Amino acid sequence: MRITYKPAVQVDTEYDRLYAAGRYEEAIEVMRTFLEECERNKNPYGAMLAHISIATCYYCMGQSECAFQSILLYKKLCDEYGAQYEQYNLCHLQSLIYEYERNYKKAKECTEECIHLARLLSLPHELCVSYTILSYIHLMTEQYEEALTTAQDALAIAELHTSKDSRIQCHIYSILSISYVLLDQLAEAAYALEVVARNPFSQSSRLERSRFLYIKGLLALKVDDTELAISFLVEAEALALTTQNSTLLKRVYLQQALAYENLKCFELAYSYMKKYTFMLEDLYKGCTRSKLEDLDIQYNMSTLERLANIDSLSGVYTxxxxxxxxxxxxxxxxxxxxxxxxxxxxxxxxxxxxxxxxxxxxxxxxxxxxxxxxxxxxxxxxxxxxxxxxxxxxxxxxxxxxxxxxxxxxxxxxxxxxxxxxxxxxxxxxxxxxxxxxxxxxxxxxxxxxxxxxxxxxxxxxxxxxxxxxxxxxxxxxxxxxxxxx
CATH class of the missing domain: 3.30.70.270 (Reverse transcriptase/Diguanylate cyclase domain)
Structure with missing residues (x-):
């Protein structure tokens, strides 16, 4: 799951609506129009907001190269006009891009700098968001205990300072539920998911609903209810396809491949692994750090391809x-x-x-x-x-x-x-x-x-x-x- 930056200043309710719905291309167009207006009026602060918002949308769409271009434009203005809060925004989005590119060391460094700036500027919402991102980085580096502890810290800050923000509450409980699943604390995971299910933002956002169903699928796989897991993942896939969020869709495809492999439905498993791999290649082809060189994925693909073509009873080809x-x-x-x-x-x-x-x-x-x-x-x-x-x-x-x-x-x-x-x-x-x-x-x-x-x-x-x-x-x-x- 990714915690994305949302502009603190409400410049355009239309952008907020499109962004929350996962309609990122339309949100970018709204912000481009706003950017042109800012440039005509020589408003560097509005322009910075537009650039950082556009970069965020590109990040959600998995287009890191375009996101970096917007970040560079933001940084140029930030160096000339920005204060510490603008530096926080820059550092925050850089951490997301580094995490997206699987450069978790740099992502962690940027996130820790965000935590420092948020404390310095007394920004509880931003501090909570940064802790949430840090917990996600711990998840990606398989530090599940640290992920759980950091998410709990984020929750404590949220309940103290941002209890009415359903968006951040939804994000935190989603990360908590994933952490619990990966630590085999399944009762706690189920409870965290119940909280997410009742969250208004989870109910109103197709993206969050898709993420919720994805985690439900993970939990079902953990308890060996593969058919139930597939039903959740199929629904998650349908919603993710409408949100333009390629990173979530990629994860859904991978879990579907694993689920069908568990059922020995190797043709379907191979089909979803192909979708996952093609999407992975597309997501990382523009990255500045890495290309698709995952030998484990290549091995799994060849294994699934072979199994998809093998008759399960006789052991010879179909x-x-x-x-x-x-x-x-x-x-x-x-x-x-x-x-x-x-x-x-x-x-x-x-x-x-x-x-x-x-x-x-x-x-x-x-x-x-x-x-x-x-x-x-x-x-x-x-x-x-x-x-x-x-x-x-x-x-x-x-x-x-x-x-x-x-x-x-x-x-x-x-x-x-x-x-x-x-x-x-x-x-x-x-x-x-x-x-x-x-x-x-x-x-x-x-x-x-x-x-x-x-x-x-x-x-x-x-x-x-x-x-x-x-x-x-x-x-x-x-x-x-x-x-x-x-």
Missing amino acids: RHYLESACDQWLSEARETKDDICCVVFDIDDFKTINDQYGHLVGDEVIKAVGQTCREVIQEKQTIIGRYGGDEFVILFKNFSKQHLMHKISELFQALTNLCVTGHDYKIQFTISMGMVSTESIIARKFKQLFRIADQALYMAKSQGKNQIVTLSNTNCHINCSSRPFS
Whole structure:
């Protein structure tokens, strides 16, 4: 959560309304108009207010470079006309930008200077805001105890001096709730969130409502109620999308990715991790300090991408991945002239296994088949996938005919020798295979290649099962044997 600077002087209620609603681009336009008026009237103090307000909006939008440009214009005027209060404003916004860029050391230094200036100038509201920001910096540096203590200090100041300011109260209790969640003090976190829920500012601001739902999602994840967490995070995402606050949306995406990963919904997890990463790249591309170099994120992305394409039951690739990968191979083969072979097989009389032993045992058979395929077929330029039910597909690229026949025979024997055992069952089975190669047929898409291989499989079934049939086209039967390629 970010505590943003709000102009102390009410120059334009329209700006305040737009800012509170998260409509930052419109708020910037209001302040640009005000800035032009100040420049015409040679009003440096109003101009400083306009620059700092514009910088704040850019900060909320995640545009740090634009924010820095406005800060430089503010600083130029501040050096000439400003007093200590203007120095506080400058230092305050610099701390936010440094925190945004993850330069927490500089952010902490600026915030501590803000605390010093606020004490010097006897500004309880600004002191409270600065303590709140410092507690957030502690959160970001995983100093959760310090974050909690500092937020409690901010709350004490707020209750003594700014008890009627619902905005700052909302911010403090939000940070308290996050701190409690991360410290596993879940009852205290729930209480802090109840306070936020009753806060008028939380109820009126879409941004704060989104932040509240995000924290509710964090709490639900902590108590392992992942489905409830997702419901909160989905609502938080919808609200965050309307507020232009990219930093909050980024955090929501990350938690959604983690939540869906917990549910083993890897496609959705990967989708949200992609959104998070793309947003992270966009947020940091203009930073003066850092670029996206987070190896942990890259690792998580590759892991989730792999899991999103893996069939959770069999451990081999999904039908969707099979189709897309094969289509790419076939497209490349038009130039490279690579030979693509498609092998389709299924378990003979698999329905009988399900009917006799139940679907859970049938699932164990599918798992065993997938594992055996992975153990036998380990070469590069191969893709093993589950097309659906008990039907599997294996793609080979640029294998010599001799090597290809050897691997298929090896797999056929391994599967027919496989015995799946459990507490009260021992199952052996046979398989039927159909295969086709682009060496002998023309196929531009996976569906065309699969259709002919599937016809070969059907022929193997109709001729007694437990055999391999190879087709060169829909009418030509090349090989049919109960002992493959003997």
